[in-house]
Amino acid sequence: MLARFIFYKLLGWSFSGNWPSHLKKCVVIVVPHTSWHDFYMGLLVRRLWGADIKYVAKKELFKPPFGWYFRWMGGTALDRTPGQKKVEAIANIFREKDEFRLAIAPEGTRKKVKDWKTGFYYIAKSANVPVVMVAFDYGRKTVKVSKPLYTSDNKEEDFKTIKNFYCGVRGKIAHYT
Numbered sequence: 001m002l003a004r005f006i007f008y009k010l011l012g013w014s015f016s017g018n019w020p021s022h023l024k025k026c027v028v029i030v031v032p033h034t035s036w037h038d039f040y041m042g043l044l045v046r047r048l049w050g051a052d053i054k055y056v057a058k059k060e061l062f063k064p065p066f067g068w069y070f071r072w073m074g075g076t077a078l079d080r081t082p083g084q085k086k087v088e089a090i091a092n093i094f095r096e097k098d099e100f101r102l103a104i105a106p107e108g109t110r111k112k113v114k115d116w117k118t119g120f121y122y123i124a125k126s127a128n129v130p131v132v133m134v135a136f137d138y139g140r141k142t143v144k145v146s147k148p149l150y151t152s153d154n155k156e157e158d159f160k161t162i163k164n165f166y167c168g169v170r171g172k173i174a175h176y177t
Helices: 002-010 037-049 067-072 086-096 119-127 155-165
Strands: 014-016 025-030 054-058 075-078 100-104 131-137 142-145
Touching: 002 037, 025 119, 037 131, 067 075, 086 100, 086 119, 100 119, 119 131, 119 155, 131 155
Parallel strands: 014 142, 025 100, 025 131, 054 075, 054 100
Antiparallel strands: 131 142
């Protein structure tokens, strides 16, 4: 398979942890998101896992001439205008579908940020689906995968667990990590 050859042989990457293939629904958070390279790495990883994982991205990416490509690859345009009920709308998609996995970059940008956007957490909580943490560690050339994490009633503890998973992970552009 071409994806396997590219990932393992050409790029020299490996996996740490196993994709929870038994999960039909989950929110996949991918951190750090520091470069456009993360997109094709995500496509390779998704292919290797054989998982149908959708994603949301800023609506500007879905305009011509490349909008058709991003939609074809499983993307949905996200209008990031404040005041919309995006969390509940996405949680409803989980409730309506028998199978739905959604990848989100909580940083909301490829630049360094102090605080993550928390929508992923509230989507998972509202839809009663687990969060699967994924890290593209360019320093170790390893895709790190967590066990599913179901949100609790203690947001601070949940975020501590999530942030700890990403300790020591280096993004493609290290100073944005």
